[in-house]
Amino acid sequence: MYDFTADPAQAKPDLYRDLLGAADALTQGEPDAVANMANVAALIWQLVPDLNWAGFYRMVEGGLVLGPFCGKPACIRIAVGQGVCGAAAESGQTQLVEDVHAFPGHIACDAESRSELVVPVVRDGAVIAVIDLDSPVKGRFDAEDQAGVEALATLLSSRI
Numbered sequence: 001m002y003d004f005t006a007d008p009a010q011a012k013p014d015l016y017r018d019l020l021g022a023a024d025a026l027t028q029g030e031p032d033a034v035a036n037m038a039n040v041a042a043l044i045w046q047l048v049p050d051l052n053w054a055g056f057y058r059m060v061e062g063g064l065v066l067g068p069f070c071g072k073p074a075c076i077r078i079a080v081g082q083g084v085c086g087a088a089a090e091s092g093q094t095q096l097v098e099d100v101h102a103f104p105g106h107i108a109c110d111a112e113s114r115s116e117l118v119v120p121v122v123r124d125g126a127v128i129a130v131i132d133l134d135s136p137v138k139g140r141f142d143a144e145d146q147a148g149v150e151a152l153a154t155l156l157s158s159r160i
């Protein structure tokens with residue numbers, strides 16, 4: 001049994017340090033990418049407050065395909081360059097979107113989403129997946145969330 005509990009009073013850098021440690025412990029030595037993405041999606045969902053979707057899209061034959069996640073059922077395939085996830089996959093750069101309604105081409109999988117953070121997972125110079133966090137709160141994500149999820153993406157680059 002794994003029991004990771006969130007502390008609502010915790011500062012974000014501490015929260016992401018705990019998240020990274022838990023993700024490291026859960027994925028270390030496990031070669032199955034699906035199992036690792038599933039556990040990390042569940043960890044994000046459990047530890048990061050104010051989310052309505054958290055999970056992965058994987059790069060498969062030149063396009064993004066839905067991976068393990070928590071939240072409502074979502075769009076299955078996203079073209080590179082399309083929406084926030086596709087922009088992250090195309091540029092290799094994190095996309096921090098304060099207001100999804102102001103992002104041209106945003107794909108509304110869940111009408112509740114107001115802000116979004118998408119971080120590419122890069123291996124050998126290529127984007128192999130993106131980590132996508134959605135929130136119903138406008139402006140939910142900041143530089144500390146970005147740094148925390150980017151550290152997670154670095155950890156996972158050789159484990160998914």
Ligand code: SME
Binds near residue numbers: 082083085107108109
């Ligand atoms: N909003 C994303 C699509 C994925 S869902 O949020 C799960 C986008 O614009 O790429």
